[in-house]
Amino acid sequence: MKVRTRHGLFLVLALAAVMFVAQGRLPGASVAAAQAFPTNTPRVLPPPTNTKRPSATPLPPTETPTLTPSDTLTPSRTPTPTETFTPTRTPTPTNTPEPTLVIMGTYETPVLTPVTAIPYPMATPVPSGDDVLTILLLGSDTITEGAVARTDVIIAVSVNRTRGTVSMLHFPRDLFVYAPNDTMRKINTIVNEGNKRFGEGGGIKMMKESMKYNFGLTIDYYARVDFVKFQDLIFKLGGLELSVDCAIEGNRLKSPDLDYTNPDSYEVYTMNIGMHTLDPYMALWYVRARGSSSDLDRGRRQMEVLRAIWRQARAKGFIEQATVLLPELLETVDTDMSAADLLGLAPLALSIDPVNIQRISLAQNVHFVEWYTADTGSFAWIPNLPAIQAAVQNFVLPPPRNRLGGESPTVQIGAALAYKGYDQVAADRLSWEGFTIQMIGSEGVPARTDTVIYDYTGGAKPASLETLRKALRVHPSLVLSEPNPNADSDFRVEMGRSYGTSCFYGLPQ
Template sequence: TDTMMLFTLDPISNTAGILSIPRDMWVNIPGYDYHKINQAYYFGELDKLPGGGPALAMETVKQFLGVDIQYYAQIDFNAFVRFIDEIKGVKIRVEEPITVVVMGTNRKITLEPGVVTLPGDIALAYARQRYTEGGDFDRARRQQQVVLAIRDRILSFDMLPTLITRAPVLYNELASGVRTNMSLEQVIRLAWLAQQIPEQNIKRAVIGTDAVEFGTSPDGLDILIPIPDRIRLIRDEIFTSGGPVGPVALAEDPASLMQAEAARVSVQNGSGTDGLAGQTATWLRDQGFNVVDESNADQFYNVTTFFVYNGKPYTLRYLTTLMDIQNPRVYNRYDPNAPYDIAVVVGSDWAASNPMP
């Protein structure tokens, strides 16, 4: 995955958000332990998981940021170039001299400061160039710049009606380079809605150097280790549009974070003590958890264990804190079709000692 951006759009508040995620971010990929975040797509394709690479990439980002994700659009380089050429290039304000190499050639072009209109191949080179002082972080900002330049080009020349008229033809031409779980009708509706959002209502951010630590993976790769509290503040600044719980409260209140995730929790009795699942489920409901299942586990458990089927990191953390589990035993079992997001299997340790009244 060369580039990862998370977009949200709120039609009620008429706002949108764009967050760029560095591809070297070191995260837990459900079912695969810790890797760079851009490996999620690769693993999903390699192992032919349900939904393939896009589904695992979506779930990984969802678990990493705690933002629910419904749709994806995967666009390859050729489709990117072809679409920009269709709209007659994009207008970019270059802030400082930058030399780019057109993909597939040895052609080098130096862009000087000022406003320039770039054709598709040079716009791609500009968006992909990573050998600048800020490296991938600068590159992410340029990528957002290009995305908004595409939007501005379409709006300034009132191209959207023409593009929509040509949408079936364009869709067929670009189909080999675009992969999405949205229908053409949904794409058109989304485009029509997005163009109505004023630019000042589009919040943008890059997860940058102040939200990560630089590190090295066990196999010697350069990685970015996230600082969770700082990343959560960035996320809330970009994606929280209002309501009774604002970004600062979300950042500080674990119960609010848990409730915002609305995770479905199963409580299963692996202790051998009759009625313990029901008693635990009632106690957790009193604490605000959405317990949707009470049942017996498939085997005896000495140690209380957590199985995560869909990424709900704040719910998991609040559960383990509330239950006073010092070294929680957690297993990722990614399954988008599971009837619950987290299963808590209470073991004999919980039966012997717990904080319930």
């Protein structure tokens, strides 16, 4: 049953909040660490015909799909991909009627000749054995409500109901992937193309199949919203309370009421490090700004906004009112989740600790490389499949198992009154990394020029210390070792004035 609801989205990290559009293609940073993939690669060649692609787990058998076919769409034929499959053997487009969409693991020969080799299907991640639900959050890039648009926000959310954790994984819009029963294309064009070829709903099914084929992810549900509905969501929240840990610059409307098609309506604006209360237009600006940023960074910011909306919705009691609010059935989020599905997530949405929410970003030259198509010269990212498979495996595991070497660090954070707000920004930043935060306010905290870290562990938690130092951009000389087995925390951070100018997107740090 399709449900359109204004507040039910809050039950999945405020579900509708993730749908905003990112534009631009500048390289960005990542939280992942892996061996660098070669840069300036003109084209990724297909693997040798007798060489298997490395994978964390054995690839699925070629003759037995691992997924159950849909009850409503029956595959008309089920040939499977083989190692000898190359673009030269694919058929050319014809004027014959389009085939019925083949879904859930039966990958037909592409209808359109691909411009590069089709990769092998990704192995399914090793399951954790927990009760895990995977939801695909999609955002369209239209300002006109209901208009046809690209899917420029793609974030997978893994909800582990056994352990009470949530993971988010952002997929860059320019990833060049195989859309089963179609061809190689940018991932943000799949939904529109699927709707054109197979009718309403075909795009979502093709996107789910693409996630399964290229990343090994089985998508249980989807949720989608556009610019207009995203701003409506922020309005209902009464604005968005957000911590910004890196300054960003871009063009914004001088007033939200001005004509967005007129260049004279814009001004250059810088959002500085600190705590901000964003109105609907500025919340949208934050998740779209590209003047000094990139699509990769926008994915990180979109996940920040997701968490901020969930936290604010919980604080305002929206989640507790879920039973009353769901029947409103207002037009905010398009989803295939039922009211019962959403209500079932309410207990977790109410109880989850921010430390149990993680975000995963894919990195240029690690998970993909820059590439240009041979036919039109269009820009795209070619995936490095083994690296992406490792990220996906990390995504399906609960956060405490794979962060900071299992050190479970605690940190006290304070700031002098003159720099109040920096402590909250630092706390929000560190909670992404798995730190348990203790806010100590401003009493007894000196007005420092630079941020200082006190290490009370005597070096016993090196992974945590290094993550702490890098996240807050603290020079090693400002880390003071003061071993104290009776300390109330592992580390203490006193924020300094220089933190406010320590990061600006687009500039070397």
